[in-house]
Amino acid sequence: MKFSIILFSFLVISPVFAADEKKPEKTFSQALEDKKYYYSALNEYFKETYARAIINDDLKRLEDLLYYTGIELLEDYEPSLLQKYPTSSTRFILGRQALQRKKYKEALDLLGKVHPDHRYFAEGKLLEAQVYDQQKNYKQRLKSYEACQSSAEKQEGSAQNEKIGRYYRMVYEICLVNKARHHFKVEEYKEAIDAYSKIPKKSYKWPYLLLEKAWVYYQMGDYNRALGLLTTYKSPLLDTYFFPEAEYLAALSYFRLCLYEDSLTIINQFYQVYRPRFQSLDGMLKKNRNSQAFFYNLMFKDGEDLAKQEEFIKQIVTRMKKQTRFSLDFNAIHKITQEMKRIEQNEKGVIKSKLVPHLAEVKDNMTAKINYNAKTDIFQFLEQVPFLSSELFKLNLEIISRKKDLEYANKKLIADRSRGDYSNVQRNKFEYFWKFQGAFWADELGDYSLGLKSNCQTVRQVTEEEGE
Amino acid sequence: MRIFIYALSMVMISNAFGQEEKVIYQYKKYEKFDLGNLEVKGQLIAPGDISVRERERRRFELDLFSRKDFDAFIKKDVESLR
Numbered sequence: 001m002k003f004s005i006i007l008f009s010f011l012v013i014s015p016v017f018a019a020d021e022k023k024p025e026k027t028f029s030q031a032l033e034d035k036k037y038y039y040s041a042l043n044e045y046f047k048e049t050y051a052r053a054i055i056n057d058d059l060k061r062l063e064d065l066l067y068y069t070g071i072e073l074l075e076d077y078e079p080s081l082l083q084k085y086p087t088s089s090t091r092f093i094l095g096r097q098a099l100q101r102k103k104y105k106e107a108l109d110l111l112g113k114v115h116p117d118h119r120y121f122a123e124g125k126l127l128e129a130q131v132y133d134q135q136k137n138y139k140q141r142l143k144s145y146e147a148c149q150s151s152a153e154k155q156e157g158s159a160q161n162e163k164i165g166r167y168y169r170m171v172y173e174i175c176l177v178n179k180a181r182h183h184f185k186v187e188e189y190k191e192a193i194d195a196y197s198k199i200p201k202k203s204y205k206w207p208y209l210l211l212e213k214a215w216v217y218y219q220m221g222d223y224n225r226a227l228g229l230l231t232t233y234k235s236p237l238l239d240t241y242f243f244p245e246a247e248y249l250a251a252l253s254y255f256r257l258c259l260y261e262d263s264l265t266i267i268n269q270f271y272q273v274y275r276p277r278f279q280s281l282d283g284m285l286k287k288n289r290n291s292q293a294f295f296y297n298l299m300f301k302d303g304e305d306l307a308k309q310e311e312f313i314k315q316i317v318t319r320m321k322k323q324t325r326f327s328l329d330f331n332a333i334h335k336i337t338q339e340m341k342r343i344e345q346n347e348k349g350v351i352k353s354k355l356v357p358h359l360a361e362v363k364d365n366m367t368a369k370i371n372y373n374a375k376t377d378i379f380q381f382l383e384q385v386p387f388l389s390s391e392l393f394k395l396n397l398e399i400i401s402r403k404k405d406l407e408y409a410n411k412k413l414i415a416d417r418s419r420g421d422y423s424n425v426q427r428n429k430f431e432y433f434w435k436f437q438g439a440f441w442a443d444e445l446g447d448y449s450l451g452l453k454s455n456c457q458t459v460r461q462v463t464e465e466e467g468e
Numbered sequence: 469m470r471i472f473i474y475a476l477s478m479v480m481i482s483n484a485f486g487q488e489e490k491v492i493y494q495y496k497k498y499e500k501f502d503l504g505n506l507e508v509k510g511q512l513i514a515p516g517d518i519s520v521r522e523r524e525r526r527r528f529e530l531d532l533f534s535r536k537d538f539d540a541f542i543k544k545d546v547e548s549l550r
Contacts, residue, residue: 181538323548391533
């Protein structure tokens with residue numbers, strides 16, 4: 001609606017500016033584009049074209065403009081307006097919106113029309129796989145992931161700069177990881193491990209995958225390998241990666257090995273150290289729940305300014321800053337700011353007064369978007385804590401129950417604390433073995449395994465009289 | 469004649485009511501069993517000593533969270549792109 005009002009007000013003004021131009025054959029938006037005011041030109045382009053029939057040249061121009069501005073801005077436009085422009089970019093964004101509205105048929109139709117050579121084709125396939133997942137069409141979902149991978153790989157090879165190459169690498173890896181997740185869901189654990197292993201250690205995604213791989217090993221019954229992978233998070237290189245679920249999985253794996261004391265140590269640590277910090281943090285964040293800029297500002301707050309209980313925020317913020325979404329949005333804000341400065345410096349008052357307020361509004365929208373995304377990420381992280389707290393409490397009860405049963409049956413576990421042994425390490429022919437010497441080595445990260453023996457065998461307790 | 473029939477029927481009805489009132493049910497207040505005298509005929513097939521086969525007690529575990537899919541992770545990854 002906001003856009004429509006701006007659109008109509010500009011519609012009256014734009015012919016006036018067009019008349020001021022030296023070359024009358026050029027429209028106002030083309031003049032702006034020539035001066036590299038891409039964000040202003042995009043808005044003018046829509047005002048000039050939306051009321052008339054669209055020709056192929058118009059569509060080509062739109063794609064050219066979107067190449068510079070990115071498609072993030074289109075999120076603010078009415079879908080009915082975008083439908084008028086049948087380009088791959090608009091179809092991609094409309095397909096994405098249809099998926100969010102759960103209009104799966106419409107989403108498939110729009111995403112299917114993204115051209116195979118287009119820069120959003122790979123990401124379109126990723127979204128298409130999500131639609132198939134919702135429809136429980138797992139065969140098609142796998143096919144879409146494979147198409148996404150091959151397209152992203154091809155585009156990465158022909159990327160014009162390193163940044164674009166990195167974007168395609170990210171899309172490729174997400175599709176590969178989603179394939180691994182698909183295998184996990186259908187209980188093809190070996191295939192899942194193979195797919196996860198294809199992600200290189202220097203990848204941005206890699207630290208996140210340790211937890212997922214640990215779950216796969218857990219489901220395979222290899223608790224030592226699961227624990228070894230989770231140990232990797234203790235490395236100084238990965239100290240910004242804290243996942244409450246990793247603590248839970250470690251406690252659960254120790255429990256499965258009947259190493260109750262180890263499991264209880266993790267549970268107690270969670271209750272005594274992490275939970276109070278989460279609670280104080282929760283209070284602080286909820287106070288600013290409705291702020292339009294608090295979370296945006298938090299993203300740029302110096303690490304030293306954050307209180308001790310905000311340590312987790314620092315970690316989450318560091319992780320969020322590495323996201324493609326943040327880079328795109330922040331880059332857009334930077335480019336809009338630059339464009340505003342150039343208009344302020346080089347243009348006449350009338351043009352300035354018409355272009356700058358619109359750009360300021362777009363910039364505010366982008367800031368609000370970053371603020372919203374940061375808020376969502378932080379609260380989603382905090383929401384896990386009560387759930388995992390209750391799961392750890394259940395685990396605690398289960399351990400107490402097991403211990404009670406042993407006492408009643410006059411039995412005890414075979415050892416108070418199982419010691420590691422090489423014979424308990426399961427490995428394939430491609431996995432080497434070195435002893436852990438108390439230091440984390442970067443090339444070893446993610447390949448750790450504990451050698452703990454299952455302690456689940458019980459022996460009858462010997463009474464004092466029997467002992468004599 | 470009519471009078472006679474009425475009189476007869478009245479006599480019969482009054483007799484019937486009179487009979488119902490007289491029925492008294494009584495139950496035994498005390499019964500004695502002499503267990504020593506009771507005899508059961510049959511063959512003794514029970515084992516000589518009492519033995520119980522030991523079996524594992526069925527134990528019920530709490531429904532602990534165990535991840536079966538990463539659907540939420542997939543959604544988050546897609547959202548993290550733009």
